[in-house]
Structures are given as structure tokens and as C-alpha cells.
Amino acid sequence: MQKTVALVLALGLWTQSLVWARQPFRAAQAMVVAQEPLATDVGVAVLKSGGNAVDAAVAVATALAVTYPFAGNLGGGGFMLVRMSDGRQAFFDFREKAPAAATANMYLDKDGKPTRDSVVGWRAPGVPGTLRGLELAHRKFGQQKWADLVAPAVRLAGEGFPVSYTLSQSLKSAGRPRAAAADSSILTAGGILTQNPESKRIFLREGRHYEPGEIFRQPELAATLQRVQKSGASEFYEGETAKRFAKEMASHGGLITLDDLKNYQAVERVPLVGTYRDTTIVTAPPPSTGGVGLLQMLNILEGTGYEKAGLGSAAATHYVAEAMRRYYADRGEFLGDADFVKIPLKSLISKEYARERRASIDPAKATPSSVIRQGQPAASESNETTHFSIVDAQGNAVALTYTLNGGYGCGITVAGLGFLLNNEMDDFTVKPGSPNMFGLIEGEANAIRAGKRPNSSMTPTIVLQNNQLHLVLGAPGGSRIPTGVLQVILNVTNFKMNIQDAVDQPRFHHQWQPDKLYTERGFSPDTLDLLRARGHNVEPNTFGVARVEAIQIETTPDGKRWLAAGQDGRGEGKATGY
Numbered sequence: 001m002q003k004t005v006a007l008v009l010a011l012g013l014w015t016q017s018l019v020w021a022r023q024p025f026r027a028a029q030a031m032v033v034a035q036e037p038l039a040t041d042v043g044v045a046v047l048k049s050g051g052n053a054v055d056a057a058v059a060v061a062t063a064l065a066v067t068y069p070f071a072g073n074l075g076g077g078g079f080m081l082v083r084m085s086d087g088r089q090a091f092f093d094f095r096e097k098a099p100a101a102a103t104a105n106m107y108l109d110k111d112g113k114p115t116r117d118s119v120v121g122w123r124a125p126g127v128p129g130t131l132r133g134l135e136l137a138h139r140k141f142g143q144q145k146w147a148d149l150v151a152p153a154v155r156l157a158g159e160g161f162p163v164s165y166t167l168s169q170s171l172k173s174a175g176r177p178r179a180a181a182a183d184s185s186i187l188t189a190g191g192i193l194t195q196n197p198e199s200k201r202i203f204l205r206e207g208r209h210y211e212p213g214e215i216f217r218q219p220e221l222a223a224t225l226q227r228v229q230k231s232g233a234s235e236f237y238e239g240e241t242a243k244r245f246a247k248e249m250a251s252h253g254g255l256i257t258l259d260d261l262k263n264y265q266a267v268e269r270v271p272l273v274g275t276y277r278d279t280t281i282v283t284a285p286p287p288s289t290g291g292v293g294l295l296q297m298l299n300i301l302e303g304t305g306y307e308k309a310g311l312g313s314a315a316a317t318h319y320v321a322e323a324m325r326r327y328y329a330d331r332g333e334f335l336g337d338a339d340f341v342k343i344p345l346k347s348l349i350s351k352e353y354a355r356e357r358r359a360s361i362d363p364a365k366a367t368p369s370s371v372i373r374q375g376q377p378a379a380s381e382s383n384e385t386t387h388f389s390i391v392d393a394q395g396n397a398v399a400l401t402y403t404l405n406g407g408y409g410c411g412i413t414v415a416g417l418g419f420l421l422n423n424e425m426d427d428f429t430v431k432p433g434s435p436n437m438f439g440l441i442e443g444e445a446n447a448i449r450a451g452k453r454p455n456s457s458m459t460p461t462i463v464l465q466n467n468q469l470h471l472v473l474g475a476p477g478g479s480r481i482p483t484g485v486l487q488v489i490l491n492v493t494n495f496k497m498n499i500q501d502a503v504d505q506p507r508f509h510h511q512w513q514p515d516k517l518y519t520e521r522g523f524s525p526d527t528l529d530l531l532r533a534r535g536h537n538v539e540p541n542t543f544g545v546a547r548v549e550a551i552q553i554e555t556t557p558d559g560k561r562w563l564a565a566g567q568d569g570r571g572e573g574k575a576t577g578y
Helices: 002-020 037-048 055-069 130-141 146-159 163-176 197-203 219-231 233-237 240-251 258-263 290-302 314-334 351-359 480-494 499-504 527-533
Strands: 024-025 031-034 078-084 089-094 267-269 272-276 280-284 386-392 399-401 460-464 468-474 517-519 549-555 561-566 573-575
Touching: 024 031, 031 037, 031 055, 031 258, 031 399, 031 549, 031 561, 037 055, 055 078, 055 130, 055 146, 055 219, 055 399, 078 130, 078 460, 130 233, 146 219, 163 351, 197 272, 197 386, 219 240, 219 258, 233 240, 233 527, 233 549, 240 258, 240 290, 240 386, 240 549, 258 549, 280 290, 280 480, 290 314, 290 351, 290 480, 314 351, 314 468, 314 527, 386 468, 386 549, 399 468, 460 480, 468 480, 468 561, 480 499, 499 561, 561 573
Parallel strands: none
Antiparallel strands: 024 561, 031 386, 031 573, 078 089, 078 399, 089 267, 272 280, 280 460, 386 399, 460 468, 468 549, 549 561
16 A cells, blocks of 8 residues: 555656646747746847847837736836847946935834835835836947837737736736735735725726736826837936826825936946856846845855755755855845945955855754854945846847836826836835845945935846857846846756756745745755754745746757747746747
């Protein structure tokens, strides 16, 4: 009897593994992988018409503002990492900024306790940056006309599109009274759209929820996009849209003014570059903290041989979790907007500093977060988000991550303009030592100041091998983005997985505080027990650790180049190409 049960269980697990294993979608010339299928198709159409990866990125990002209101946006911000086939690299920072009227203690009540104003309502948004960033990248690298690239978004908003099952369920959740999240550190979308009359009218139809297959039209958003299509980003920041936006802000006690909008500028920065084994990692600089964390964690792990314990083993998981724990302790202390604070950046991402942090790891036992403090780098030198990855037929690549911060942002739709606003001010340090909506503990380096950009976890990344394009990836997921991106890179590099298997593999996350090791479904009970025996406070069956969308460049033995996409089944997206 016992043998029979064991055989059934073994066959069950074997069958499950076959069902779970997915081959990557492969294409010979060009590829787009995004978290909403209609936007993916828009990007591929641009590539087929002769546009390059940056052109396609503009089209995908503006389309997502229509078809993926949970995170796609005009009213938020983000980062675009570009590598051109001739080796040129650029990082475009269009992260939101604090309005001029912002102050360090603006979200504390009379007793000094944090309020919800940084998360919900008219005082939560930072000055949006998306359109300025897209335009800056397009001016430098784009080939097709701006108006042609925004046209698909105008059409989708004006003519409408069929509501998917996923969007229908998401909107219903955002229209229900807020329920306690399974993980209280993560802000759920439940009820976020019920507080604002314009959001209720557009997205909830006053309680007549959209069902799958119904056509969703957004005429106000279409009109805004048409103005942007004709006049460029300046229309959003200085034209009719800006004036109406600022007027609505003033009438509801918000802080963003017409001057804030006029003065907003996206910035081109130099990407961070590091190495891991035989690869070169090109990733996001501050105000992203994700790129710093990715390089630091890879540096800590490099040369340890942790992977010899085997993928998914307690020993390997322990070592990676300890590297995560140490990065997040440093994050809260040292990282902020480099335009405002001095960051020991070179030291934080150096191999020497990683050796010091690695030496504090006990291979057999978890180090309690209560005894871990930030390291001592050398002195400073003189949930929700969306991501897409693109590679065009010339080998140009874009990794773009942008966000409203929480799902549907602060829940406010600007009347007559049709777009949702971010709640990015919560990514500042509202109060040192108090967690934000993602449970992160931040320090003074990330304190609120007028014109400052808050820390971000967004980690758009490009990996090179022999100076040739190897991986293009990134993810949404708040504080879990860097650890999600890290594990996909490790799965490909150390465990030789194809990109789809690397994305599908169950992931885990540790962020120092709270002192918990979050694990997705898929870890065996025995492994979890072994991790607990090592001293880890394991939180199983957690909310997903990021949703990574990735492209891998494969080379067959005969030298043929293929693009392979890893589309994350933790969400509803699409990979396609030609």
C-alpha cells in the first residue's frame, strides 16, 4: 500500500512538472513581451512597420496607459534602459518628483504618526514623468514620427477594446470595499477606485461592473492622448491638459501646480555596470535602488559556489536570502536621489565591499535581522508597476519599467482628462523607522524634499555575454522587484535554464525588515522545514515575488540567433514577435 501511494505521488509530481514546464516563445528577428496582450501587439506592429525598439517602447507604454490602468499610465513615472546594437547605452529617468510645496513631515498627524495621505487621495501624487521620459528617449533614438506611435493608444481609448477576464476581475476588486490583505505589507487594490467620483464613473460604471468581452471606451483619455499626439509631451506639462490638471489639483487640496508641471524634466543618466561570472550586468542607477541591490547581491554570491547545493535546496536558498537581507539593510541607510544626497555608490557595488558583507554570512544559520546593521562602505564619492522588454531586428534593446506605485495609484482620475494619478509620495521616507506600503524601512537619505525623486525598486536590466546581448528583463512587484530579477538571472546563469523555466521557477524574497523569508508555492515542505531549522522565519504561499518579463538571445550550435521570451504566468501578458 505504501509503495502504491508513493508511486501515485511520484507520478502526480512528475505529471505536474510536465504541465508546468513551458517552452519559451521564440522568434527569429524581433520580440515584445509585456503584461497586457493588446499592448504587446501594438509594439510588434511598430517593429514590423520599420520602427526600432525605442519607437515600439513609446507605442507600448502609451497603449498600456489605456489597456492596463492598474499600472500603465500617463500619471506616473519610471525608467527606460536602452542598449543599441552599436553598443551605445542610455538610462532615461522619468521618476516622479515631489511638488514644490512638499515638506518632510507633511504626512504626519499631530501626534507624529503617519497618515494615509501618502497613499490615497489628492495629496499622494508626485509630479508625473512618463510622457517627458518617453519623449526624451524618442528624440535621441526614435525613428518613426511621435504622432504615429501614439496613434494606437488614441484608437484603443476612443474606439475601445474588449475587456479581458483579468481586467474585469481587477476592476471588480478595485470597486469592492477594502479587505485585509493576506500580507499586510502589500497594498491591495480592493476598494481603491470607490472614493473618487470620476474613477467610479469611468472604471466602475457606478457599480455596473465590466464583464469579460464588453467594450471599454475612454473618450476623455482619448482626447488627452490626441492632444499629446499632436503637440507632444509639452501639451501634458504646459498646454490645455496641464492647466486643467493643475486646476483640479487646486480645487481638491492637492499640491501639484502648473509650475510643478512646467518645471518637470526627465533626465538621461549613465547606467550602472557590473559583472557576474562571465556576464556584464547593465542596470538602473539611483534614484532606483534596484540596480544597486542587484549588483550588490550578485557580488556577494559570486564565487561562493552556493549553487552546488542545488536549485531550490535549503542551503542554496539560505545563502541567497542572506545576501538579500544585507542589501536591504544597506538600502534603507544609504540610498536616495543622488541629485540631493551623497551616495557611496562605487563602494556599495564594489567586489571589495561585497566580500566584507559576505564574510558575515553563516552558511548554516540565518542571521536575525535585529542584529544586522548597514555595512560601512567607503565615504561618498565626489505593487503596482508594469514592465516590458523589447528587442528589434537590428539588435537594439529596451527594458522599460513604469508605475503608479499602488494598483490604480492613489485612486484619483483627473476629471475630464481620463488618467489615473500615482501615489508615489509614499515611496519617500514618511517617517524614519516606519514601513511604507511595501513594508520597507527607509532612512533620512530618502526624506521628502521639494523637487526630489523618491527611491524606487524598479530594476530594468540588460545582461551581456561576450559584449553581446544576452538577456533583457525587469518586473513589477514593489520591493520584490530586485530579488525577482536576481533569481531569474541566477537561474539562467548558474542553473542553465532556458528563459521560460527561469521565469517560472518558484521564487522567494527577504527584505531585512520585516524579518521574514517569503516563499512562493512550489517549495517542498521538507525544504521549508530545513530553512526553519536554520533560523529563518518562513512565510509560505506568499503573494508573488515580482512578475518578470524577459527576453533571452539564444544561439544554436550552427550559429543561428533566436529570441526566446519568458512571459511570467503570475500575471496575464503576452510575448510575440516575428
